[in-house]
Amino acid sequence: MTRIAPVLTVLAILVGLWYAAVAPMNIRVALDQAQRDGVAVVPDTPVARREAGIVGLLVQNAGVIPATYDLDRPRLPTPGQVGAELWKTTGEMVMNGRAFSKRGLIYHGWITLQSTLFGFALGTALGIIGAVAIVYSRTMEMSLMPWAIISQTIPIVALAPMIIVLSSQVGIEGRGVPKAIISAYLCFFPVLVGMTKGLRAPGPEQLDLLRTYSTPGWQSFLKLRLPTSVPYLFTSLKIGIAAALVGTIVGELPTGAISGLGARILIGDQFGNPLAIWAALFAAAILAGALVTLLGWTQSVVLRRMGMGL
Amino acid sequence: MTNDVVIEAHGLDLTFQTGDGPVHALKGVDLSVEAGEFVSFIGPSGCGKTTFLRVVAALEHPTGGTITVNGMTPDEARRKRAYGYVFQAAGLYPWRTIGGNVRLPLEIMGYSKAEQAERVARVLELVDLAGFEKKFPWQLSGGMQQRASIARALAFDADILLMDEPFGALDEIVRDRLNEELLGLWGRTGKTIGFVTHSIPEAVYLSTKIVVMSPRPGRITDVIDSPLPKERPLDIRDSPEFIEIAHRVREGLRAGHGDEV
Numbered sequence: 001m002t003r004i005a006p007v008l009t010v011l012a013i014l015v016g017l018w019y020a021a022v023a024p025m026n027i028r029v030a031l032d033q034a035q036r037d038g039v040a041v042v043p044d045t046p047v048a049r050r051e052a053g054i055v056g057l058l059v060q061n062a063g064v065i066p067a068t069y070d071l072d073r074p075r076l077p078t079p080g081q082v083g084a085e086l087w088k089t090t091g092e093m094v095m096n097g098r099a100f101s102k103r104g105l106i107y108h109g110w111i112t113l114q115s116t117l118f119g120f121a122l123g124t125a126l127g128i129i130g131a132v133a134i135v136y137s138r139t140m141e142m143s144l145m146p147w148a149i150i151s152q153t154i155p156i157v158a159l160a161p162m163i164i165v166l167s168s169q170v171g172i173e174g175r176g177v178p179k180a181i182i183s184a185y186l187c188f189f190p191v192l193v194g195m196t197k198g199l200r201a202p203g204p205e206q207l208d209l210l211r212t213y214s215t216p217g218w219q220s221f222l223k224l225r226l227p228t229s230v231p232y233l234f235t236s237l238k239i240g241i242a243a244a245l246v247g248t249i250v251g252e253l254p255t256g257a258i259s260g261l262g263a264r265i266l267i268g269d270q271f272g273n274p275l276a277i278w279a280a281l282f283a284a285a286i287l288a289g290a291l292v293t294l295l296g297w298t299q300s301v302v303l304r305r306m307g308m309g310l
Numbered sequence: 311m312t313n314d315v316v317i318e319a320h321g322l323d324l325t326f327q328t329g330d331g332p333v334h335a336l337k338g339v340d341l342s343v344e345a346g347e348f349v350s351f352i353g354p355s356g357c358g359k360t361t362f363l364r365v366v367a368a369l370e371h372p373t374g375g376t377i378t379v380n381g382m383t384p385d386e387a388r389r390k391r392a393y394g395y396v397f398q399a400a401g402l403y404p405w406r407t408i409g410g411n412v413r414l415p416l417e418i419m420g421y422s423k424a425e426q427a428e429r430v431a432r433v434l435e436l437v438d439l440a441g442f443e444k445k446f447p448w449q450l451s452g453g454m455q456q457r458a459s460i461a462r463a464l465a466f467d468a469d470i471l472l473m474d475e476p477f478g479a480l481d482e483i484v485r486d487r488l489n490e491e492l493l494g495l496w497g498r499t500g501k502t503i504g505f506v507t508h509s510i511p512e513a514v515y516l517s518t519k520i521v522v523m524s525p526r527p528g529r530i531t532d533v534i535d536s537p538l539p540k541e542r543p544l545d546i547r548d549s550p551e552f553i554e555i556a557h558r559v560r561e562g563l564r565a566g567h568g569d570e571v
Contacts, residue, residue, distance in 0.1 A: 205397045208369055212395040213415045214388055223414065227405045306405040307446040 015079055019069075024054045025076035026068035031057065033071065034064050077278050085279040102259065105283045111260040112248050113287060115176055119183025120244040124237065126184065127191025134192075135199040135225070136217075152189050156182065160251050175257050183247035187240040194236025198229025230306065234299035241291045249284060261287075316380055316470060316502050317343040317366055323374030324361060324528075334527030335361040336372070341521065341530065345469070348496055348503045350513035351521045352559060353566065358528020359506045359521075363472050366504065367395050379470070391419065393470035394463025398478050400455040402447040402462075409434070409443035412462045419466055433461040436495060453484040457491075464499070472504045477512070486544060489515055493542060510563075514538075514555045515547055522559055524566020532562035 031041045031049055042060045043049055049057065058065065069078050077085075086105070093104040100107045130148065133140040160182050167178040202224050210220045252262025261280045268276030322339040325332045336358045343349050351359035364370040365377060368384035379387035387393070394415075402411045409430050416426045434440050437457040447455055456476055463471060477485045489512060496503055507513050513520050514536070522532040536555055538546065546552055 205399055205401050209395065209397065209401055210418075211369060212367055212388065212393070213418045215418050219418055223418070224403070227403065230405075307407065307448075308404050 018079055022074070022076050022078050023058060023065050023068045026071055026074050027054060027057050027061070027064070029071060029073070029075055030064050030068040031061060034061075034067060039064070073272060074274060077275050081275060082278045082282060085275040086282055089279055090283075105261070105264070105279060108259055108261050108264050108280070109283050109287055112245070112252070112262065112284070115179040115248040115251070115260070116183055116241070116245045116287075116291075118176070118180035119185075119247060120187050120241050122180060123184035123187030123240060123244060124191050127188040127236070127240070128195050128233075130188070130192045131195030131199055132221075134196050148189060148192055151185070156186060156247065156250050157254060159185070161254055164251070175252070175260075179248050179251035179257075179260070182251035183244040186247035187244040190239040190243060191233070191236045194232045194239075195229055198232025199225045201225075201228045201232065227306065231299075231303065231308065234295065234302070238292050238295050238299075241295060242288050245284065245288050245291065314345040315342050316345050317341070317377070317504070319362075319365075319375065319377040321375035322362075322365065322372050322377055324358070324365060324370060324372045325374075336365070337527035337529050339375070339528075339530055341533070343502060343504070343519070345502055346500055347519055348493075348505065348517050349519045349521060350505045350507055350517040351523060352507055352510065352513045353523030353563065354508070354525055356525040356528065357523035357566070358525070359523050360474055361528060362523075363474055363504055363506055366470075367393060367472055391466055391468050393472050394466065394468040396456075396460055396463045396471065396473040396476045398475045400447070400452070400459040402455055402458055404447055406447075407443065408439065408445050408447065408450065408458050411447070411458060412465050415462060415466050421466075429465050433464045434458075436464060436498070437461045438491065451484075453480055453488060456480065456488065460492075460495075464495075464501075468501075470502045470504065474506045475508070476505075478507070485512070490544060492516065497540065510556050510559050511547060514552055514559060515542065515544075520555070520559055522562035522566070524563070531566040532558070534558055534562075 028049060032046060035041050035044070041049075041064065043052060068074070071077075074081070089103070089105040093099055093101055093106065098104065100110070102108075130144055134144055163181055163185075164175070164178045167181065172178065206224060207220070210224060215223075248260070249262035249265070251257075252260040253266055257263040257266075261284045264280035264283075265277050268274065268280060319339050319341045322336055323334070324336040325334050339358070339362065341362075351362060353359050361370060365372055366379055366384060368388045371384075377384060380390070380392050382390065382392075402408070403414070406414065412430045412433060413426050416429060421429070430443065431440070434443055437460050439454065439457055439461060442450065442454070442458075447458070450458065460471075460473075460476070477488050480488065492503075493516060495501075505513075505516060518536050518540075520532075520534040520536060521530055522534070523529065524531045534555060538551060538555070
């Protein structure tokens, strides 16, 4: 109870700020609408309203303020509207037996999730292999690490269309694989860095101990370096999966994809439907939260089994 | 009493090349250790006591002179499982149980499963940790963890036990108890023990031979053969013989310091 109170307080403040912002953000649109419906508003031309200050508009048209919370195409929807839209495109469709309809977010979320998991697996594998290479070879460290760092400085939005074009050139059909590549591109880096640190975590005394047993290298890897790196790996995986999801959505944005959460955001933008954009954004955030939470649980179970969880 | 020499060093030099010029960690060290002896190495930091132990263990390689362990080079001796090494930190793997930690060298050395289990049980008994096999290291006190690390060094029957300030991080009371237990262990197993410490009472209480060392360059200033009997209750530390040896060690340490000024 004492722990839940602060969490709820912060949540309440955020929602409160959001609601407070809705009226000023939407007042101009609401006034246009009210005038079309025959309500007298001050000032009475759109041009004059564009020049008037927002505070002035709110004060002079207090009667229109309630309407700012109930627009069809608001500049900023209320949390309630976003929630309703989310429900309409997920839960309600499930209740109507159309859970996987292409008009629903479950279908699009599933498309995004598939590419994310594929990219995550690919990126994690590459990151771990790279880390092992770096830890065991000075040459690999000098030749691989700079490229890994440079790769993360290139804006992914610029790179995504090229990856898609090149994929289709080598005969890869569909969007799934190129999206996963983009996702892996963002995801491998945190895994590479975290695993390199984890595999190097054993101290000199621990390595000396294994030398006193004349331990072969592969055994020191399996018995010391790998178990030591597990907590580091999980920390990287949590960052990696969030990055993989961002990668997938970015891969869906500029590329003319028609399914996936990124595509929903793009389509919402093109058709002037802010509610669809916000609902897709929240769906992405909920998906990311669920994936990170799932990894967190796995982490605590694995570490407890290893005797390292406290 | 056998007179087999297990560790023999002649004119041993070890110079580290550092950014600030060469550091003479060991210079002209001559020493021979016989089977079954308990040898303590004592001296201030930088006197080379740990370095000498590491040379015996082939963790460092000398730049001059000769050293043999069981008549072989240190590298060969290590491959023949000549010694077990106990570090200052217990260094148990947190993801392994106490039994799992003691089993570690046995797994690496390829003992059969049955033999592993039998040996783990036997050495845990030896260090008074029977019944803790399934516990994890964090469930044990610092002193118990260090006992487990001693069990790990004993598990594969090396004749020599090298201990680098194993009780340095423990409090006085625990340390006294472990010292007493270590003497008992030494009496029962007949191992040759090389023991690095910077505590004079610890060195005098435990050893049959005390090697006093001094720094810059690291060298031996005195080797004292202890006249104390093999059976040593803790209150032997109040006897005149004990105090006399402790006095001689202190003199040796002071002489080493005097050269430098």
